[in-house]
Amino acid sequence: MNRNDFLKLGTMAALSPLFVKATAADFSAPVDTELMNRLLTANNQQASLLMTSVKEGNLRFSRMIAYDIAVLTAAYCAKGSTYYHNAEVVSKIDLLVKFLASAQSADGTVNVGNLESPPDTAFLIEILGPAASIMRKDNSNDLKDVQQQLKEILLKAGEGLVTGGIHTPNHRWVICAALAQINHLYPHQKYINRINDWLGEGVYIDADGHYPERSGIYSGVENTAFITVARLANKPSLYAPVRKNLSMYYYYIEPNGELVRNDSRRQDQYEYAAKTSTLFYLQYRFMAVHEKNKLFAAICKQIEATKDFEKDVLTRSLFYFLEDEILQQQLPTAETVSDRYEKLFPTSHLLRIKEKNTTMTLFGGTDQPLLIASGRSNSPDFFSYRRGDAVLKYMRLSSSFFSMGYFYSDGLKKEGNSYVLRKKLEIPYYQPLPKEKRKANGDYKLSPSVDDRFWNKMDFSNRPVSNVKTLETIIRLTEIRGTVELEFELKGMKGVPVTIELCFKEGGQLTGVAAADANGNSFLEQGTGEYRSGNDVINFGPGANTHKQVLNLEGERYSTHFGTLRTKGEHVYITGTTPFKHKLTFS
Template sequence: MNRRTFVNTGILSVCSVPFLNLSADAFVADQKPAWIVDWIKINEAQLPGFRALKVTDPNHRYFGGYTDHVEIPNPHTTSSFIAKACILMACPESVYYQSADTLKEVEGAAAAMLKFQHTDGTIDLLATNFHSTPDTAFILENMIPAWQFLKKSQTKGAGQSLAYIQTFLKNAGEGLIRGGIHTPNHRWVVSAALVRLHGLFPDKRYLNRIDQWLAEHIDIDPDGQYTEKSTNSYSPIVNRSLITLARGLSKPDLLEPVLKNLEMTLYYVHPNGEVVTEASNRQDKGTIGNMSKYYYCYRYMALKKNNGRMAAMCRLIEQTSTPQELAGYLDYFLEDPTLWQPLPPDTPLPVNYVKAFPYSGLVRIRHGNWDTTLLSNNPGWLTFHKGNAVLQAMRVAASFFGKGQFQSEKIEQNGNKWVLRRHLEGPYYQPLDKDKISPDGNLDKMPRTLRKQSEIQELNTTVTITPTDNGVDVDLNITGTDGVPVSLELIFRPGGTFTGVSPHALQPHAYLFGGQNGSYTSGKDTIHFSSGRIEHKGVQLRGALPAMDAPTVYLTGFTPFKHTIRLS
């Protein structure tokens, strides 16, 4: 979850603005370009959506605060309101500029934030984390800009609100210099919050705590990927945090991992502007997301390094994201007017490549309007995108001793081919030797590892992927024990239509493919697949993963199973 946008999407999409040309305005340091003004108007249109979430009962503990969509008062929605309102009160272009009525709402919300805050300075993420240092740091992404913009606005009577927010910030700082974290990215989010606090209220303890985290070094691998590999959530958060640290500490070397990650991410973009998420080891694994979360980082680096590829990615993000998504980062762009400068000229983005990322366990292949991702240690070992037509995953399983779901520990290159393998064994077990038998017959004392194996069955699966001019050939070879049922799944993104397949009589969203040619169309884009094979209708085999809630095409057979399916 992006904690900057905790409010539900119904509120965040109340305003529709035409496509923004973020590169066209001449840069004048004290004059906002038209696209920034448009972003202000988007935020302005979103503010009334908070009204339905406000706690209005004066006897309620969190009176003046805001609830989530299930009516639980919480600091995240409340801080989101405070930040948005304070930003708008500081913008002369907004109807909320220096608004007394809005200030009154902010004052009540800021008072509620102090009630959400524990005596140790932390707050709770009520869905999971309590007395949470990292979630306090995420909250400061709202509360620090709120204090800065409200002070800048010179709104009459803002003293009490500023005092409430300042108390919250200083209390939070005490929590951040002591509290621990859960995951790698939290180190940099906490550090970024501390450096911003230090900029407002200088305190050597903030810097000492940052030094403790930075002493662990930035967790970026030779591929250019952070530990969590979280392309749709935490990678852009880490990049923003490191930029904040580099600026706040005057340590430009902290921009190097950002640049390295952004360079890598150029190869993680599907033709329709979505980001590859299947290799993530966080909750965004396999989710659908565009590149809007990266926009600030790419624009910052494009201008900082005069980098044409970063600029080209900015322009692609502008075309494939909604204005509402980009406007969610308005505070970053108001805080740093140098970002208003026109982007440098484009250097072409990579759109034709075969590139392996061994530390992330994936291979990316793209040719113009189609791309495929090969994945190790993943039962969904192949995806195929052609515009907005998407094969979300290809999976294969055999009913082999309840463990026949295929995935490969690694991806091997063989010339222009990529190979995935797995070897399985299914043994039987002999009676125990007398000296290994427990007198009380307790099987816990006689584990199966003490027994001799016999009649060992084997299953060897090899998948070979070969790029072609307009797609990939996928060759499957499953051998060893004969007569084992096999089921191959082609799992598509919902919303499209099929040709050349037949609905399964018993399984919802399931289709059988026994002919030579099939297709899946979404909008103007079509994925073609050939050829089919149906030798049985057991599409859900014992030991296989449950079917996904998505339209799925099945091919079935028995071992030895040798088959080629072509995607184009």
């Protein structure tokens, strides 16, 4: 939601006794008055909307209920707030808390997508915990009844969380964070015991800094949870994985704040679920102050300059700053970051290169065998390229080789000064079963073909194969000062149509291309094309065009279910036929 320019408020000393310098000796930086003013103003605006919208018959249960409670709590408790100690705010909080209590199941859990879900309940507690802490600090008599209701909700939820289970890796740590919040308010050994039980499984983070789900969204979730458990349950060793993950994500943040997501194993590997770097802001800020980390301070400044900072951070974070005073502190002096890096992440087979305002990504780390399921990396987007506002969102390659669809590399390797993607497909035909494997009734095992293209009751694993057809794809990237050369070679079976798909960000202008159809698709048939967005330009080419096939590029895995991976954007196609060699330059 867009906001007007922030109002100029007075000094922080006049705002609230909650806005104070942290007392711990190692947190000695002064309060960031400017940021706290902006947070207060944004929270006032959100509270104003809630004062109108929160009413009987107008409530719908979701995670936003917890945010609404927290925003209104911050509005009531911050002395500089328009709604400081306003009794009408308490009545709105009371309405929301009663509504939340009515949504709790007998075991203390709630239904938010998943039914009677301990993890989703924990996500709520991560927000309600800070709200309850702010109420306790404020100590207003008018809040006593609401506080008691909220206590009953939290304790009831706690019972569900000390016994309840999870679905995904991050859920373990969200439950730990929620229990740490409850234990901080209402201490009991059973909460600590359950936290220790989950932590006993071990915290996995790979050599590059990925958590198991390799997801920006869920890295943010896990970092937030580990920070909470570290500071509220005295587990300082949990800062280490946060530090490692945030250090890695420095390379995943585009200049405009978008996140690289090619290697994610969750929904954000696809554009519809993409999030921006604002989801990491509070984590970078806490760690920058806590550890006096100058790089993290620089990343905070970068995030603060993005267009999403107000909507994603300012409008919904004041209560976090009131609960955790470390966030209020001024950042350490930011270090000057280099305008050049070249970073290969071997565990997920992802390459990131930055040269001034140009960034690029090369990816070859989809999980094999390729399965279309949550928790597995299966994006066909292997290359992207940006020059300022001019963005090639992705490149894909598809061939009409037995309906195998898009190219998915078997890893990414550095060879000399270049980086190479490679995949060899082998498609057989099947012979009769050996006599000792035959059944008179013909009832054979339902199984996948050896190339994972399809299933049938054919007992494929025991069948001899013949007439094996092959197609090998090699893509080599070489970069010099922001200019990229991609060499394509497809060999093996002859006469196979090949399609290179380029998807530029919607809204830009393409020149040098020819219209392919009425759907807005274009061919780069020869020469060089140009994509322009504002003052920024990407030149690409040369083109080639030996066929017109631009539909059903996903292959049989998707076409069987009438699915598509096509996204919004300006689509340009370069086509050829095997044996195919082509060289593309981006500059």
